[in-house]
Amino acid sequence: MYLKSLLAGTILAILIFLSSFILPNYTLSTLFSFVAALLVFGSIFCSAFVSLGGRSGNTNRKKQMQWSIMFALAAVPNFIGFIISYYF
Secondary structure (H helix, E strand, O other), rough: HHHHHHHHHHHHHHHHHOOOOOOOOOOOHHHHHHHHHHHHHHHHHHHHHHHHHOOOOOOOHHHHHHHHHHHHHHHHHHHHHHHHHOOO
């Protein structure tokens, strides 16, 4: 499951790279940083639901934490793409 989210992040990074040719007003590093920020904020959002739910009252804690980890893993290829496109 986590490998699939990493693969989805890689495919998303490839799509961002290809869309940079269509969107000339945005730099590649801007596109990568925007998508990585959205995925990281999604991960933080899911983590906040886990922590707000408490220990005993929330039965979906495991699923929410899995979504949080998957969002974070999907952001990794975009963050690497941002670093590469910004510095090189």
